[in-house]
Amino acid sequence: MKKELICINCPQxxxxxxxxxxxxxxxxxxxxxxxxxxxxxxxxxxxxxxVTTTAAVMNGFIKLLPVKTSCPIDxxxxxxxxxxxSKIKAEAPIRLGDIIIKNVLNTxxxxxxxxxxxxxV
Amino acid sequence: MKKKVDAVIIGAGPAGMAxxxxxxxxxxxxxxxxxxxxxAGGILQQCIHNGFGVHHFKExxxxxEYAERYIxxxxxxxxxxxxxxxxxxxxxxxxxxxxxxILSKERGxxxxxxxxxxxxxxxxERNRGxxxxxxxxxxxxxxxxxxxxxxxxxxxxxxxxxVILGSGDIGLIMARRMTWEGANVKAVIExxxxxxxxxxxxxxxLNDFNIPLYLSHTISNILGNNRIEAVEVSPxxxxxxxxxxxxxxxxxxxxxxxxxxxxxxxxxxxxxxKLDPVTRGACVDKNLMTNIPGIFSCxxxxxxxxxxxxxxxxxxxxxxxxxxxxxxxLEKSEEIPIxxxxxxxxxxxxxxxxxxxxxxxxxPINPAENLYLVITxxxxxxxxxxxxxxxxxxxxxxxxIDIVPDDAEFIEIKFEK
Numbered sequence: 001m002k003k004e005l006i007c008i009n010c011p012q013x014x015x016x017x018x019x020x021x022x023x024x025x026x027x028x029x030x031x032x033x034x035x036x037x038x039x040x041x042x043x044x045x046x047x048x049x050x051v052t053t054t055a056a057v058m059n060g061f062i063k064l065l066p067v068k069t070s071c072p073i074d075x076x077x078x079x080x081x082x083x084x085x086s087k088i089k090a091e092a093p094i095r096l097g098d099i100i101i102k103n104v105l106n107t108x109x110x111x112x113x114x115x116x117x118x119x120x121v
Numbered sequence: 122m123k124k125k126v127d128a129v130i131i132g133a134g135p136a137g138m139a140x141x142x143x144x145x146x147x148x149x150x151x152x153x154x155x156x157x158x159x160x161a162g163g164i165l166q167q168c169i170h171n172g173f174g175v176h177h178f179k180e181x182x183x184x185x186e187y188a189e190r191y192i193x194x195x196x197x198x199x200x201x202x203x204x205x206x207x208x209x210x211x212x213x214x215x216x217x218x219x220x221x222x223i224l225s226k227e228r229g230x231x232x233x234x235x236x237x238x239x240x241x242x243x244x245x246e247r248n249r250g251x252x253x254x255x256x257x258x259x260x261x262x263x264x265x266x267x268x269x270x271x272x273x274x275x276x277x278x279x280x281x282x283x284v285i286l287g288s289g290d291i292g293l294i295m296a297r298r299m300t301w302e303g304a305n306v307k308a309v310i311e312x313x314x315x316x317x318x319x320x321x322x323x324x325x326x327l328n329d330f331n332i333p334l335y336l337s338h339t340i341s342n343i344l345g346n347n348r349i350e351a352v353e354v355s356p357x358x359x360x361x362x363x364x365x366x367x368x369x370x371x372x373x374x375x376x377x378x379x380x381x382x383x384x385x386x387x388x389x390x391x392x393x394x395k396l397d398p399v400t401r402g403a404c405v406d407k408n409l410m411t412n413i414p415g416i417f418s419c420x421x422x423x424x425x426x427x428x429x430x431x432x433x434x435x436x437x438x439x440x441x442x443x444x445x446x447x448x449x450x451l452e453k454s455e456e457i458p459i460x461x462x463x464x465x466x467x468x469x470x471x472x473x474x475x476x477x478x479x480x481x482x483x484x485p486i487n488p489a490e491n492l493y494l495v496i497t498x499x500x501x502x503x504x505x506x507x508x509x510x511x512x513x514x515x516x517x518x519x520x521x522i523d524i525v526p527d528d529a530e531f532i533e534i535k536f537e538k
Contacts, residue, residue, distance in 0.1 A: 005324075006320045006321065006323070006324045007321070008321035008324050008325050009321075010175045010181075010321075011172065011175065011319050011321065011427065011428055013319055013320025013321040013324075015320075049325060049329070050171050051301075052169050052170045052171055052183055053169070053298075053301060053302075054169060054272075054273055054276070056276070062274070063274075063275065063276055064273065064274060064275075064276050066169035066183060066184075066185050066273065068169075068171060068183055075329065078301070079301065082301045082302070096185075096186060096189055114169065114182075114183045114185045114186045115166075115185040115186070115189065116189060
């Protein structure tokens with residue numbers, strides 16, 4: 001089977017031509033770097049995406065805490081993860097990189113704070 | 122308040138912060154960084170998605186993470202940062218003295234005298250008034266960046282049934298963001314025959330959610346009284362005229378505009394900085410100095426960038442030049458102009474120096490395939506040649522020239538088969 005993909009790993013956005021059978025990738029063309037190969041394999045067999053959204057924060061100098069998944073997760077789960085994060089009320093102070101949810105929905109990924117939020121004094 | 126410093130930097134976004142750190146690294150102690158917002162970081166703080174820093178930090182960061190890396194450097198270097206402070210005027214006293222007038226709640230009005238001023242005010246979005254969409258003037262029409270601030274900073278969803286005009290990156294990012302937050306994004310409408318944003322954002326922000334992208338279409342009417350109720354979408358002919366007989370209606374309660382960015386140069390114009398009509402940023406030399414000696418410009422106020430990584434790089438170079446100027450060591454050799462050849466929309470800077478290396482930023486006029494970018498001197502020496510499989514106006518190219526020959530009178534840059 002053949003498929004045309006666009007790599008999303010960096011802003012270059014290489015156009016990939018991927019050939020594959022039921023089990024494995026047979027060939028990838030058009031990638032300018034190694035990340036294209038990994039992307040093609042994942043996108044064909046189990047597509048993954050990063051999730052970036054916000055969680056509510058209490059007692060902070062801002063109302064919303066930006067967060068991200070610690071690694072890309074199963075694409076089909078992205079809406080569920082955004083919903084899960086929307087239930088959270090994080091408490092300031094928070095440091096960039098703090099784990100807000102551990103192993104979110106059993107994906108193996110943590111939800112990490114992407115901004116330092118000082119306490120509102 | 123009156124105060125004397127070496128450098129005032131206007132804007133504490135990615136450009137201003139990188140310029141400030143670079144000035145300090147080049148030995149300048151007395152620096153003042155000013156921003157009108159309550160926190161540093163500029164627009165990065167509302168860009169909570171990932172994709173920043175791949176070139177500069179060699180890892181993928183979100184906007185706030187990228188900002189925080191520079192905020193840490195500002196703090197570590199003890200650079201004076203005035204927040205909630207708005208620059209309202211700059212006066213050019215002499216070659217080595219400018220007065221910057223700053224208003225803030227905390228300090229009232231301040232007159233800061235500086236040897237150099239670095240303009241790093243960024244850009245702002247084009248709005249409905251800039252593109253003249255016909256129709257009524259109901260609520261619910263805003264720029265994609267305004268919606269981004271409402272959703273990501275204040276926590277309000279500005280609408281539930283959304284149409285986006287323009288396929289710039291902010292519009293695409295907001296299509297995904299609004300969808301994740303529960304809105305129904307009905308379509309993205311693009312005037313050109315190709316998307317304005319990056320390929321990766323078409324995939325992960327539109328295709329992932331089956332949001333249709335109408336290329337060569339525009340919005341030809343806005344309907345609704347108090348709140349927007351629908352837009353009329355029309356395909357365009359080759360002269361960019363709407364084909365009204367083929368138009369269709371999309372119901373919506375919100376219209377987001379992602380139709381380009383304009384460098385925010387009101388302060389620059391006021392003091393007499395000469396602007397380039399294409400980039401709408403300052404005309405600068407190789408050192409990123411404007412026509413007014415001692416006033417420098419970098420980042421999106423100089424030229425609208427696609428990637429923050431290149432903003433940081435440009436601002437770092439700008440800070441280094443500004444430091445040399447303060448120390449009286451900014452030498453200038455003879456300058457020669459760059460001529461724009463086939464398919465070149467703009468090239469920056471417009472002039473380069475003989476016998477020196479040069480870094481050029483440029484954009485093509487149209488998308489095209491399988492072309493060589495060629496840079497030659499009037500004496501016929503080829504300085505650069507590289508093949509490009511695809512070129513897009515939305516993708517800026519950055520080219521290093523090793524050395525500009527001493528005997529050249531001008532250089533020409535063009536795309537050719």
